Amino acid sequence: GAVVSQHPSRVICKSGTSVKIECRSLDFQATTMFWYRQFPKQSLMLMATSNEGSKATYEQGVEKDKFLINHASLTLSTLTVTSAHPEDSSFYICSAIMGSTEAFFGQGTRLTVV
Amino acid sequence: AQSVTQLDSHVSVSEGTPVLLRCNYSSSYSPSLFWYVQHPNKGLQLLLKYTSAATLVKGINGFEAEFKKSETSFHLTKPSAHMSDAAEYFCVVSYNNAGNMLTFGGGTRLMVKP
Numbered sequence: 387g388a389v390v391s392q393h394p395s396r397v398i399c400k401s402g403t404s405v406k407i408e409c410r411s412l413d414f415q416a417t418t419m420f421w422y423r424q425f426p427k428q429s430l431m432l433m434a435t436s437n438e439g440s441k442a443t444y445e446q447g448v449e450k451d452k453f454l455i456n457h458a459s460l461t462l463s464t465l466t467v468t469s470a471h472p473e474d475s476s477f478y479i480c481s482a483i484m485g486s487t488e489a490f491f492g493q494g495t496r497l498t499v500v
Numbered sequence: 501a502q503s504v505t506q507l508d509s510h511v512s513v514s515e516g517t518p519v520l521l522r523c524n525y526s527s528s529y530s531p532s533l534f535w536y537v538q539h540p541n542k543g544l545q546l547l548l549k550y551t552s553a554a555t556l557v558k559g560i561n562g563f564e565a566e567f568k569k570s571e572t573s574f575h576l577t578k579p580s581a582h583m584s585d586a587a588e589y590f591c592v593v594s595y596n597n598a599g600n601m602l603t604f605g606g607g608t609r610l611m612v613k614p
Contacts, residue, residue: 392543420602429590429604430544479543481602488534489602493543 388414390482392492399470399499407465407495409480415460416482420489421453424477436463470499502527504593504605512611519563519578521608523591526572533574534592534602535565544590550574561585586612 389412399405409419418437422430434455436442442455452474454466463482467474475498481489507522525531532551536544548559555567565576574591591605 390543395541427607427609429606431604432602435601477541481544488546488549490546491536491544494541496541 388412388482388484388490390416390480390490390492392480392495394495395493396496397498399497401471401499402469404466404468405470405497407467407478407480407497409463409465409482409492411461411482411484411490414482414484416463416484417460418483419457419463420481420483421455421463421465422479422481424479424494426477430479433465467497470497472499475499502529502531502593502595502603504591504603506589506591506605506608508608509606510609510611512613513581514613515583516580519576519581519585519610521576521589521591521610523565523574523576523605524572525574525591525593527593527595529595532594533565533567534594535559535563535574535576536590536592538588538590538607540587547576547589581610581612583612583614586610 391410393408421433424430433448434442434444436455436457438457438460444450457463479494480492503526505524534549535547538544547563548557550557550567558564563578589608592602
């Protein structure tokens with residue numbers, strides 16, 4: 387199957403700083419990427435849908451000014467958590483699709499804000 | 501609207517015994533259904549998918565699932581559990597055959613005892 391790579395896999399940052407998470411489709415061009423958040427022992431919650439070259443579509447309740455998404459190319463989407471706080475600590479997962487294919491998931495990023 | 505209910509949050513089996521993870525769905529459309537597995541601090545790996553072809557779907561690692569429209573179910577089974585099967589399993593529904601715009605079930609944690 388297609389490969390989606392997320393980086394970093396783990397990050398610890400200080401409260402008030404920003405952190406960027408990258409999601410790359412390694413062997414295909416992703417027309418759409420999705421960002422999910424997963425709290426401990428819970429399911430994945432869709433945060434936003436990102437289409438290459440256009441603004442991301444955020445789900446209800448997700449602050450777009452806090453979670454900045456950029457999808458500048460067909461192989462890269464980034465999620466920037468701005469002015470991070472401890473409550474932003476979570477597991478963030480991206481997925482990517484090419485046209486109408488199934489979704490391929492990254493390995494996730496564990497964010498800890500201290 | 502679509503939704504997915506995984507009936508058991510935790511399932512514990514002994515190694516070598518059968519596995520049954522239950523999933524019921526509701527969808528206003530002909531659904532595509534997926535099972536994903538997530539090992540600790542890892543992304544999601546697709547086990548199998550149903551997209552209106554054969555109702556009995558065989559996946560990787562010996563898993564299979566049967567789509568039963570009359571029962572709106574898509575239960576995941578495996579004849580003999582292995583220690584490496586211990587993980588979190590997600591049943592997922594999509595309202596189109598493309599597999600994007602996924603709705604996740606709450607997850608089932610499978611524990612395998614030696």
